[in-house]
Amino acid sequence: MEYLEIFANSFVGTVNWTWRSIIFNVPWYNNYFWGLTLISLIVWGLEFAFPWRKNQSIMRKDFWMDGFYMYFNFFIFSIIIAGVYQVISTLFFNIGITANSFQFLDLSAYPWWFELLIFFILLDFVQWFTHVLLHKFTFLWQFHKVHHSVEEMGFAAHLRYHWMENILYKPLKTIGVMLIGGFEPEQAYIVHFFAITIGHLNHANVKITWGPLRYIFNNSVMHLWHHALNLPKGQRTGVNFGISLSLWDYIFKTNYIPNDTGDIALGFDDMDEFPTSFAKQNIYGFGLSKKK
Ligand SMILES: [Zn+2]
Ligand SMILES: [Zn+2]
Numbered sequence: 647m648e649y650l651e652i653f654a655n656s657f658v659g660t661v662n663w664t665w666r667s668i669i670f671n672v673p674w675y676n677n678y679f680w681g682l683t684l685i686s687l688i689v690w691g692l693e694f695a696f697p698w699r700k701n702q703s704i705m706r707k708d709f710w711m712d713g714f715y716m717y718f719n720f721f722i723f724s725i726i727i728a729g730v731y732q733v734i735s736t737l738f739f740n741i742g743i744t745a746n747s748f749q750f751l752d753l754s755a756y757p758w759w760f761e762l763l764i765f766f767i768l769l770d771f772v773q774w775f776t777h778v779l780l781h782k783f784t785f786l787w788q789f790h791k792v793h794h795s796v797e798e799m800g801f802a803a804h805l806r807y808h809w810m811e812n813i814l815y816k817p818l819k820t821i822g823v824m825l826i827g828g829f830e831p832e833q834a835y836i837v838h839f840f841a842i843t844i845g846h847l848n849h850a851n852v853k854i855t856w857g858p859l860r861y862i863f864n865n866s867v868m869h870l871w872h873h874a875l876n877l878p879k880g881q882r883t884g885v886n887f888g889i890s891l892s893l894w895d896y897i898f899k900t901n902y903i904p905n906d907t908g909d910i911a912l913g914f915d916d917m918d919e920f921p922t923s924f925a926k927q928n929i930y931g932f933g934l935s936k937k938k
Contacts, residue, residue: 652736653729660728664721675835682720682842689801689846698853698866698908702798706851711924712802718924723809731816745828753826758833764826766837767891772822774887774894776815781884786814789931795920797912799870801850804842808931844890853908861896864888867906868895875911878902 666672667679694704738744753761780790789808796803823830831837847854848869855865864886872886885902888895895901914920921927 649733649736652732655729656732657725657729660725664725678838679721681839682716685839685843685846686716686801689843689850689852693800693851696852698851702800702851706798706800708796708798708806709800709802712796712800712806714924715807716802716805719805719807719809719812723812727812745824748821748824749827750825751827753829758831761829761831762833762837765823765829765831765834766840768822768826769819769837770841770889770891771894772818773815773889774891776818777887777889778884778900780811780814781887788933789814791914791920791930792927794873794912794914795917795927796873797917799849799851799873799912801846804845804849808928810931841890851908853906855906860892862891862893864890864892867908868892868901868903870908870910870912871903873912875913875915875917878904 663672664679667677670677670680690704697704751764753764756764780786789810791808793803793807793811796806844864848864848866850866853866855867856863860868868886868888872884872888874885877883877885881900881902885900886892886895887900892901921930
């Protein structure tokens with residue numbers, strides 16, 4: 647009964663929070679609904695003003711489906727799943743595992759900007775590693791194919807991914823945060839908004855490389871090659887796994903940028919067998935919709 651109540655409260659709480667975000671009834675810096683919408687409009691404006699592939703339509707293939715994926719993964723899915731996560735964390739709490747159990751680094755003595763920086767770098771590395779796993783293991787790749795089924799690249803493709811990815815990233819992210827004592831800095835929203843912006847720009851039809859900073863920050867040229875259909879020999883499971891930072895790919899030698907024309911075929915080998923609708927793409931990974 648206790649768990650049922652926790653589940654219900656968390657579900658209702660998330661619905662309320664989302665609604666209050668829509669009607670501007672939350673602090674602006676925590677308003678991910680309008681924050682995501684505003685960042686999307688700005689990056690879409692950049693695609694319009696400075697297109698990289700000039701012959702690509704501003705309403706490219708799958709534009710609306712990817713727009714739906716964006717709001718589904720960010721809001722609808724989190725409403726559905728919030729209760730589950732709350733129940734799991736209560737279960738762990740009841741058996742004595744808390745956020746402090748695996749603390750490795752105590753950041754509380756450092757200035758806020760340093761805490762924020764470590765939080766950002768740690769989360770980004772954990773996500774880079776998770777992304778590598780999504781490519782290396784066939785059963786995980788079946789879900790990650792949704793993200794790689796984009797044929798024409800644009801900003802909204804950033805959040806086109808299977809909802810199972812949320813489930814797969816979450817435990818590793820949680821373990822990452824546990825290493826710093828479950829510590830989420832008050833200013834974590836800066837990290838989240840920064841990650842959304844970089845992620846949108848990585849997928850945008852705008853050529854931005856950040857100059858010499860490209861060895862630190864991921865960018866559209868580098869990430870387009872992550873989506874390339876033809877991968878180099880010896881790196882068939884993927885290249886450029888970076889999320890916000892490109893650094894990890896340079897450190898672990900998974901970087902690959904043969905040119906910056908922007909004009910390359912995207913996808914994977916059995917693309918013609920991959921479903922094209924949202925519903926079918928979301929059951930594909932479970933082996934339920936092998937053909938279109
Ligand atoms: Zn990938
Ligand atoms: Zn991508």
